[in-house]
Amino acid sequence: MARGWYGSEERRLAWGLTALVLVLTLAQIGTALRVNAWHGDFFSSLEKRDQAVMAVQAWIFPALALLTMALAVAQLWARQILALSWRRWLVQDLQGRWARDARNYHMGLLAGAADNPDQRISENTRWATAIAVELGTSLLYAVLNLVSFVGLLWALSSAVSVGGLALPGGMVGLAVLYAAGGTLLTWLIGRPLVGIHMARNQAEADHRFALLRLRENAEAVAMIGGGADEARGLNGAFGQVVGAMHRMLRRERHLMWIGSGYGMVAAAVPLLLASPSFFAGAIGLGVLVQLGQAFAEVVKALSWLQEHWPQIADWRSHVERIVALEDSLEDAATLGRQGGITLETGAEALVLEGITLRNPAGRILLDQASARIGAGERVLIQGASGCGKSTLFRAAAGLWPWGEGRIAMPAREETMLLPQRPYLPLGTLRAAVCYPAEAGRFGDAAIAAALTRCGLPALAGRLEEVGRWDRTLSLGEQQRLGFARLLLHSPRWVLLDEATSALDEAAEASLMRLFEQEMAGATLVSIGHRPGLARWHDRVLRLEGGRLLSSSLPPLPAPGRVRVAHAHAVPEQRVVARPERARGLGTVQPAR
Numbered sequence: 001m002a003r004g005w006y007g008s009e010e011r012r013l014a015w016g017l018t019a020l021v022l023v024l025t026l027a028q029i030g031t032a033l034r035v036n037a038w039h040g041d042f043f044s045s046l047e048k049r050d051q052a053v054m055a056v057q058a059w060i061f062p063a064l065a066l067l068t069m070a071l072a073v074a075q076l077w078a079r080q081i082l083a084l085s086w087r088r089w090l091v092q093d094l095q096g097r098w099a100r101d102a103r104n105y106h107m108g109l110l111a112g113a114a115d116n117p118d119q120r121i122s123e124n125t126r127w128a129t130a131i132a133v134e135l136g137t138s139l140l141y142a143v144l145n146l147v148s149f150v151g152l153l154w155a156l157s158s159a160v161s162v163g164g165l166a167l168p169g170g171m172v173g174l175a176v177l178y179a180a181g182g183t184l185l186t187w188l189i190g191r192p193l194v195g196i197h198m199a200r201n202q203a204e205a206d207h208r209f210a211l212l213r214l215r216e217n218a219e220a221v222a223m224i225g226g227g228a229d230e231a232r233g234l235n236g237a238f239g240q241v242v243g244a245m246h247r248m249l250r251r252e253r254h255l256m257w258i259g260s261g262y263g264m265v266a267a268a269v270p271l272l273l274a275s276p277s278f279f280a281g282a283i284g285l286g287v288l289v290q291l292g293q294a295f296a297e298v299v300k301a302l303s304w305l306q307e308h309w310p311q312i313a314d315w316r317s318h319v320e321r322i323v324a325l326e327d328s329l330e331d332a333a334t335l336g337r338q339g340g341i342t343l344e345t346g347a348e349a350l351v352l353e354g355i356t357l358r359n360p361a362g363r364i365l366l367d368q369a370s371a372r373i374g375a376g377e378r379v380l381i382q383g384a385s386g387c388g389k390s391t392l393f394r395a396a397a398g399l400w401p402w403g404e405g406r407i408a409m410p411a412r413e414e415t416m417l418l419p420q421r422p423y424l425p426l427g428t429l430r431a432a433v434c435y436p437a438e439a440g441r442f443g444d445a446a447i448a449a450a451l452t453r454c455g456l457p458a459l460a461g462r463l464e465e466v467g468r469w470d471r472t473l474s475l476g477e478q479q480r481l482g483f484a485r486l487l488l489h490s491p492r493w494v495l496l497d498e499a500t501s502a503l504d505e506a507a508e509a510s511l512m513r514l515f516e517q518e519m520a521g522a523t524l525v526s527i528g529h530r531p532g533l534a535r536w537h538d539r540v541l542r543l544e545g546g547r548l549l550s551s552s553l554p555p556l557p558a559p560g561r562v563r564v565a566h567a568h569a570v571p572e573q574r575v576v577a578r579p580e581r582a583r584g585l586g587t588v589q590p591a592r
């Protein structure tokens, strides 16, 4: 995680902020050392009853206090900015990779992919970076403290004798043994904390996802009266969070016993051990106080792991989740590339050559099928539910990884696919209609005309309104909006996947008439179950038993009559030219 940022185009910022934190931390250590020396001088002056020296020390203290405060604030600011900048880079990097190249789609197809990527990107990155900076600076502080105070402790303890035995550096050895014992004990008791934090993180993510799912499906749940059941499910999901929290708190309580006991003993031991030397007059009060402080600082520095173990466990659980997401993103990219289907774009026709498609379980949907749809044709794809019609479109969009063969497609910018429920982005209605182009791409008059033509005249005056259009518009209205998009973008190739399924026949006819009038030159490939759809097409491609069977449709019937496919279907071999049409203008069927 860190290497990416420190090697990125933001590396100057990354290294600069890190250097700033380092310098400010060093300044803090220097000030702490000076405060320690001040204590020595102050208590020595007290002991000697030297008022003049004490008055000087009294003046020094406010300056030291002010410096300590200023450095604490500056170092905190630098740490926070470092963590925030790193998180910003990490989030942008992760969400960019997740959103691009359909990796989020391929992650959904991967068995065992990292769950809840949203929580990993928004939540885990926050803690992984913030705690890393905290741990990093506190470790640096501990190391520098150790280096600073270990010499002092060594020097001071050379004047101390225990039981008449002078041990130069004895206090240092004692501090090392003491901290090592505490660390070992902490590790033994606190080891399961990492797993517990992982379980808590997972439970938190599952609970949040359950809440989100209910929010997104509020209407369906309310209609079926599933509220009580949902509440039980949510309570169950949160119960997992509470369970993990209890396990975590129990462990942390155990660690607290060790931590607090150790701290108390560390404060008293050096004073008790050095007091005989003080009474014997070998050391003064100032040295005794300094010795106690230096011992506590050395023990604290050496006990860094012990003191920060709960934080380390928490941090690791966040990092593990981000690393798992990164792995899944890589796997998704591999899955996206691995497909045996060769996709060529920029072709003049849509050509399928020896296409085999399988579902994720390996079931063959399409077996070595070939077909060609020429420019200007209107082809209806039919077949039983679940036979693989939409999967064929997915393959044509380069999304389906399971299969073989070759697909040649027109250029992407000349093609537009309308699914059953068009995707409506968050934001203004204008943005929703213009999608995927930018909101400012089309003028008001063009948008209003498109909406009116597609039976949504009432929406033409609400272009600046912000709303959840996927919620407030009925499915039929959303499908009309999809056709308004088509009109605006005017692609040469249109792929419809049950894009009129929510409309009545008259409204469907009104929209399909677009391909007779405003978009008369476009090639149309649709998927649909309704028999009435056939009248808007020249031929049918039927997906049956893994084969694509082509049937031409009879010449244009009289308006209002439904056309049916020829009884003798043949495997696709040739292109059937689109008959010339001449039809009267259709009437607009407003939805509301």
Ligand SMILES: Nc1ncnc2c1ncn2[C@@H]1O[C@H](COP(=O)(O)OP(=O)(O)OP(=O)(O)O)[C@@H](O)[C@H]1O
Residues within 6 Å of the ligand: 108, 109, 359, 360, 365, 383, 384, 385, 386, 387, 388, 389, 390, 391, 392
């Ligand atoms: N993401 C997926 N994971 C697992 N199976 C899938 C996935 N997508 C499609 N399938 C399976 O592939 C098969 C073909 O699905 P597809 O959506 O192409 O059917 P369809 O012919 O369009 O059906 P319908 O007419 O009902 O829309 C189905 O059995 C479906 O369950």
